[in-house]
Amino acid sequence: MFYLTGFYQRVSPAVMTGELMRAFDIGAKNLGTLSAFYFYAYVVMQIPTGVLVDSWGARKLLLIGSLLAAAGTFLFGTTTIYALACLGRAIIGGSTAVGWIVLLKLTTHWFPARRFAMLSGLGLLFGNIGALTAQVPLRLAIERFGWRPVVLVSALAIVGVFALTWLIVKNDPSERHFQSYAHSLLQRQDVASKGALLNGFKQIFHYRNTWLIVLAQGGIVGPILSFTGLWGTPFLKARFGLAPANAAMVCSVMIVCWAVASPVCGALSDTIGRRKPIYLAGCLISTAGWFVLFYAPLSLAAFVVVSALTSLASGGVVIGFAYTKESVPVQFLATATGAVNIGNMVGPMLLQPGIGRILDQKWSGQLSGGVRVYGVDAFQAGFLLIVAWSLVSCVLISLTRETHCKASV
Numbered sequence: 001m002f003y004l005t006g007f008y009q010r011v012s013p014a015v016m017t018g019e020l021m022r023a024f025d026i027g028a029k030n031l032g033t034l035s036a037f038y039f040y041a042y043v044v045m046q047i048p049t050g051v052l053v054d055s056w057g058a059r060k061l062l063l064i065g066s067l068l069a070a071a072g073t074f075l076f077g078t079t080t081i082y083a084l085a086c087l088g089r090a091i092i093g094g095s096t097a098v099g100w101i102v103l104l105k106l107t108t109h110w111f112p113a114r115r116f117a118m119l120s121g122l123g124l125l126f127g128n129i130g131a132l133t134a135q136v137p138l139r140l141a142i143e144r145f146g147w148r149p150v151v152l153v154s155a156l157a158i159v160g161v162f163a164l165t166w167l168i169v170k171n172d173p174s175e176r177h178f179q180s181y182a183h184s185l186l187q188r189q190d191v192a193s194k195g196a197l198l199n200g201f202k203q204i205f206h207y208r209n210t211w212l213i214v215l216a217q218g219g220i221v222g223p224i225l226s227f228t229g230l231w232g233t234p235f236l237k238a239r240f241g242l243a244p245a246n247a248a249m250v251c252s253v254m255i256v257c258w259a260v261a262s263p264v265c266g267a268l269s270d271t272i273g274r275r276k277p278i279y280l281a282g283c284l285i286s287t288a289g290w291f292v293l294f295y296a297p298l299s300l301a302a303f304v305v306v307s308a309l310t311s312l313a314s315g316g317v318v319i320g321f322a323y324t325k326e327s328v329p330v331q332f333l334a335t336a337t338g339a340v341n342i343g344n345m346v347g348p349m350l351l352q353p354g355i356g357r358i359l360d361q362k363w364s365g366q367l368s369g370g371v372r373v374y375g376v377d378a379f380q381a382g383f384l385l386i387v388a389w390s391l392v393s394c395v396l397i398s399l400t401r402e403t404h405c406k407a408s409v
Contacts, residue, residue: 324336
């Protein structure tokens with residue numbers, strides 16, 4: 001549930017671009033920066049989160065993260081100052097950074113290792129439910145109540161997650177008198193020194209697959225989160241004349257496809273006993289899909305079909321977690337997961353403001369209701385960044401070494 005709220009926060013600016021630009025009197029560059037502050041803090045927190053989840057335990061970290069996320073959301077929803085809005089987004093990003101790591105940490109304790117890839121995909125499915133909520137439902141709520149009241153209600157929902165965590169979550173099955181699935185090394189690691197764990201973060205990059213996957217992940221996650229999470233709605237308005245709610249529906253289709261594909265790709269990879277083929281195929285198909293979406297003369301119906309296929313292929317990104325987990329010794333599980341998550345978030349962290357900068361450079365000077373309006377040619381120039389990084393990811397994945405779904409020794 002916390003990961004769901006984090007994903008919701010991650011993509012929610014996409015359906016309030018006009019409101020945010022008007023509220024803080026900013027253009028595309030600053031809007032991209034405002035949205036990206038979430039990712040800046042998220043990335044910075046991955047190293048300490050990987051360490052803290054092993055030393056503090058999942059429950060404590062989840063309690064602290066949910067409280068801070070609620071506070072950051074409240075600040076973002078109430079301030080009229082751009083710098084404070086960026087701070088609010090940063091607090092949200094830094095605190096929700098614990099969600100995915102905690103989810104995978106609990107998975108290793110509560111479920112057998114052979115289910116890891118499938119359950120990772122299921123976790124991403126729940127995250128995408130949050131992203132889906134941040135599309136049409138959020139847009140309709142904003143049109144009815146305004147963006148600030150809706151953001152404040154979101155803060156209250158996160159307080160509810162804190163309460164549920166307090167009542168329900170346990171770090172390990174042994175706390176409920178069940179047998180733990182965690183490897184004995186992982187159980188001993190919970191009391192390991194922080195210095196040793198930080199040293200482990202450095203050591204995982206001695207393994208070739210780690211840095212290849214970390215760099216590749218950004219070229220898969222970055223495009224879909226940059227499009228559905230910020231620039232898709234204004235692009236669809238510019239290209240097809242869609243109203244924000246209708247544009248959000250198209251992005252919702254993409255999110256649903258990504259959500260459904262994630263556990264399927266994870267389970268299929270577990271079944272065939274290989275990681276690389278599905279991982280690479282997904283990246284190749286999504287790269288071709290992005291190119292066609294942005295530069296081919298598609299009708300709206302064709303655009304929706306291609307966007308759905310592109311999003312389905314992007315679901316293969318979830319394999320990166322299991323792939324990396326099997327490429328390093330078991331005691332580095334949490335730190336390796338944090339490293340992969342850094343790769344994921346570096347994608348939108350760089351692409352969102354990067355595209356915004358190009359949009360401002362290509363801006364023709366047109367305004368509508370005090371908000372800058374960008375042409376299709378400006379978006380096509382900005383989206384070259386998406387296609388380029390996707391291509392690089394294909395090359396990186398092709399250089400990885402297959403693990404055959406077996407843990408490293």
